[in-house]
Amino acid sequence: MTDPQHCPGFESNKSLTAIKVVCPVCKAEMEAFSDELEKQITCSQCKKAFDPKANKA
Template structure:
């Protein structure tokens, strides 16, 4: 039996990009990852919906 050199789930996440978008309501920065674009998002501060497809600035 061999020990993996990294976490077994690593491969599916190694190419993820993070994006930060400012909430249009309260101004708080919110972060999502590129595999979450098809999900709905709410601000972590005020709970209002955020449209990340309109944001720029991939890290």
């Protein structure tokens, strides 16, 4: 609903960017999508929640 429609013709499911992040606890690399940067994500390995903006790979 809040998506700005600034790219006509751009595939809607391509508006998310995957970025690499590193878990600050176990150092596991994983990908977070751009819409997940606004909230904490959970590490797939150690299950700890962390802020992806502060832990980019």
